[in-house]
Structures are given as structure tokens and as C-alpha cells.
Amino acid sequence: MWRRGWPWLALALLFATAACGTQVSIAGCRVQANSTFCTVCAAGNFRSVRNKAATCTQCSSQLPNCVECSSSSTCTLCRARFRRTPAGQCERCRGQGCLLCRSDRSKCDVCAGGWVLGAQQQCIPCVGCAGGACTPDGSCPGNCKWGFGKVDGRCVKCAGKDCANCDGDPGVCQACAALGLGVVDGRCQYCLVEGCDVCNSDLTTCRRCSYGYYRRGGRCVQCAEGCLEGYCNPDGTCRQCKPTSGLVNGTCQQCFDYTNCKNCDGNRYVCVECLRHRGLYNEDGTCRDCFDSDIYDTCEWCDLDPSTCSKCGEYDYMSRNQRCISCSTVTPYCLQCSNARMCTKCWDGYLLQNGRCLPCSAGCTDCNRGLATCDACDIYYVLDTAVQRCVPL
Numbered sequence: 001m002w003r004r005g006w007p008w009l010a011l012a013l014l015f016a017t018a019a020c021g022t023q024v025s026i027a028g029c030r031v032q033a034n035s036t037f038c039t040v041c042a043a044g045n046f047r048s049v050r051n052k053a054a055t056c057t058q059c060s061s062q063l064p065n066c067v068e069c070s071s072s073s074t075c076t077l078c079r080a081r082f083r084r085t086p087a088g089q090c091e092r093c094r095g096q097g098c099l100l101c102r103s104d105r106s107k108c109d110v111c112a113g114g115w116v117l118g119a120q121q122q123c124i125p126c127v128g129c130a131g132g133a134c135t136p137d138g139s140c141p142g143n144c145k146w147g148f149g150k151v152d153g154r155c156v157k158c159a160g161k162d163c164a165n166c167d168g169d170p171g172v173c174q175a176c177a178a179l180g181l182g183v184v185d186g187r188c189q190y191c192l193v194e195g196c197d198v199c200n201s202d203l204t205t206c207r208r209c210s211y212g213y214y215r216r217g218g219r220c221v222q223c224a225e226g227c228l229e230g231y232c233n234p235d236g237t238c239r240q241c242k243p244t245s246g247l248v249n250g251t252c253q254q255c256f257d258y259t260n261c262k263n264c265d266g267n268r269y270v271c272v273e274c275l276r277h278r279g280l281y282n283e284d285g286t287c288r289d290c291f292d293s294d295i296y297d298t299c300e301w302c303d304l305d306p307s308t309c310s311k312c313g314e315y316d317y318m319s320r321n322q323r324c325i326s327c328s329t330v331t332p333y334c335l336q337c338s339n340a341r342m343c344t345k346c347w348d349g350y351l352l353q354n355g356r357c358l359p360c361s362a363g364c365t366d367c368n369r370g371l372a373t374c375d376a377c378d379i380y381y382v383l384d385t386a387v388q389r390c391v392p393l
């Protein structure tokens with residue numbers, strides 16, 4: 001996710017909030033009444049009150065593998081690979097590869113990557129299956145990953161060097177993994193054609209040419225220099241050139257003003273399209289820096305008038321005086337907005353509500369259905385769909 005312009009205003013807001021509440025000095029406390037009394041503990045702590053003092057203790061110090069608890073003896077959320085017993089303790093799931101076992105430590109509900117849930121709710125290894133989805137008996141319904149071949153329904157690793165696919169027999173290669181190789185007698189060998197990525201088993205005719213080459217007969221013909229990938233004609237001439245160059249009489253020439261001009265098709269001295277943060281002057285076909293690009297770097301184009309932005313970047317909005325302002329500087333954690341007050345899309349892990357962005361629960365990257373309902377977790381968590389929460393790994 002592109003999080004440009006880290007919200008300085010959001011940082012300022014955070015400090016301002018901290019400053020107007022009481023300074024937090026009690027360990028594990030989130031909201032503090034005075035120096036000895038904590039009113040709300042931070043997540044992962046439980047509160048104990050004794051003689052007009054209230055302190056916080058980390059759950060895991062009293063309850064091994066516990067993430068959240070209500071007291072020193074009652075865990076409410078265990079780490080992944082552990083289940084919560086009715087007595088409020090955390091016990092390890094049985095068997096390798098199990099991430100969540102809700103009702104019984106021997107019956108797995110969710111297996112880790114590279115494993116699949118079997119008929120007896122055990123985790124069965126599943127390697128090399130594209131998409132990672134094996135059937136409960138361990139066979140792969142779709143294709144195997146690169147470097148694997150399908151043998152009796154399962155994916156097995158190919159034996160040969162540089163082999164991408166060995167369906168049927170791990171010792172007989174069907175396709176090679178590196179460019180410039182062809183299969184000869186089940187082994188990968190170097191092609192003998194210049195500019196060839198994939199050759200036939202005779203090694204002298206090409207099936208797919210390298211970048212910048214075009215196939216003609218069994219050979220590879222080099223395309224006009226500077227041609228954009230995929231825009232080469234069969235005769236080697238070019239249809240579209242790489243950025244900062246132009247197509248002049250079928251060849252690519254660098255634009256005269258290549259630091260500002262993106263496309264100068266037809267005449268290398270006359271620009272047709274400028275690079276970002278610049279404006280095009282059609283009268284003479286030159287590009288000029290946008291006025292505010294040095295300071296904010298947010299104006300995409302300012303065609304015709306360098307002091308007036310004509311298009312802002314996708315993470316900015318245009319103010320009334322046609323300047324570009326980053327959405328996250330006015331609304332913390334906002335990715336895209338239509339104006340200063342109305343955020344239309346938040347960063348991942350934030351919920352859009354009334355034009356503002358509220359943080360999802362810990363580890364949650366998608367709570368678009370509501371703060372208490374998580375639909376996706378980051379890589380250090382597993383989603384428990386029974387409670388729509390993220391459980392730390």
C-alpha cells in the first residue's frame with residue numbers, strides 16, 4: 001500500500017491528545033486517573049485494584065501463550081496454535097501444521113500454509129500445489145507450482161536442474177525454468193539461437209524470443225532500439241517507443257528535452273506529452289516545471305499555466321486555489337479524498353466512517369464491515385472466522 005505524505009497532522013494530533021490527558025506512568029496502562037490508579041489497561045493486560053491503587057499486569061506473565069485476558073486466571077484470547085480451554089487456559093493444538101483448534105486440541109480447524117485439513121481434522125502436508133489448495137487426501141486439483149510435477153495426483157519436486165515442470169515423472173523435465181534453455185531428452189540445455197528465451201528440442205529453432213527481439217521463422221530478429229516491450233512489428237520496426245523518446249520515421253529517438261518530455265513522437269524537438277509534475281506549452285511544444293512541484297511534489301500536470309495545477313495525484317485533493325494537498329495531512333490515515341473534509345478511502349487497516357478513518361483491531365487489515373468484524377489479517381496473524389478476529393501467530 002502506497003502511504004505517501006505520512007500525516008504530520010496526525011502525529012501532532014496524537015501528541016496533543018496525550019498532552020491533554022494525564023501522563024501515563026503506570027506500566028501497561030492506557031488511561032490513568034492519577035499516579036497510582038489506572039482506569040483502563042492497554043490490550044493484553046488485566047487490571048488489579050488494591051488499597052485505592054489500580055495496576056496492570058501482562059496476561060502472558062500469568063497465563064502462558066495468552067494474548068488477552070480478563071483476570072490473572074482467565075484468558076479470553078490465546079495465540080495461534082493454542083486453544084482456550086473452558087477453564088480459561090491456553091493449551092497447544094496437537095499435530096504439526098495446525099493454527100487453530102477451537103473445540104478439541106486434537107481436531108484442527110485451520111491449518112498453516114503448506115498444509116491441508118484432512119477428513120479427520122488433522123493437517124496433511126501439501127507442497128507444490130499452485131494456490132496451496134490440496135484436497136483432503138493431499139492431492140492437488142489444479143496445476144503444480146514451478147519446479148514441481150504432478151505424479152498420481154500429488155505434486156512432487158522435479159529432480160533435474162533448471163526444470164520448471166516434470167508432470168508424470170520427476171526425473172523427466174517437460175519445461176525449463178530459466179530463460180535460454182530448451183528440453184532435450186528430459187533435460188534442460190542451452191538454446192543455440194541468439195535472442196531466444198525458449199527453444200525447441202532441436203535447440204536451433206526458437207519458440208519465444210527475448211525482450212527486444214521478434215520471432216521470424218525459427219530465429220529472433222532484434223527490434224528497433226528503444227522500442228517499448230510488446231510494440232515491435234514483425235519487420236523489426238517499432239510502434240511505440242520507451243518513455244522520454246519519440247517514434248521518428250519508424251525508429252526511436254531520444255527526446256531533445258528528455259529530462260522533461262515523456263513523448264516526442266514525430267519530432268524529437270517538439271514534446272507531445274510531458275513527464276509528471278510538468279506542464280505542456282502547446283505553442284512551442286516545451287515542458288515546464290509546475291510551480292508547486294518543488295515544495296509538495298503533488299501536482300501531476302499543470303498544462304498551460306505552471307502556477308495552476310490541472311491534475312493532482314491520486315492521493316491528493318485540489319484545494320480552491322488549485323493547489324494539491326495530500327489527503328492524509330488533513331484526515332489522518334486517509335488515502336483518497338474528494339475534499340478536505342470528506343475522505344473516500346482509508347489506508348488498509350482503517351475503517352471509513354463519516355469521512356474519517358478509524359483503526360481496525362490489532363492485526364486486522366480489513367474491517368470494512370465494522371470495527372468488531374475483521375475480514376483479513378496481516379501476515380503475523382491468522383483470521384479466526386468463528387469470531388472474525390485476528391489471532392497472533
Ligand SMILES: *[C@@H]1O[C@H](CO)[C@@H](O)[C@H](O)[C@H]1NC(C)=O
Nearest residue numbers: 033034035036037038052053
Ligand atoms: C487516585 O484515583 C482513585 C480513583 O479516582 C482514588 O480512589 C484515589 O484516592 C486517588 N489517589 C490519589 C493519591 O489521589
Ligand SMILES: *[C@@H]1O[C@H](CO)[C@@H](O)[C@H](O)[C@H]1NC(C)=O
Nearest residue numbers: 247248249250265266267268
Ligand atoms: C523520414 O524519412 C524520409 C525518407 O527517408 C525523409 O524524407 C524524412 O525527412 C524523414 N523524416 C524525419 C522527421 O526524419
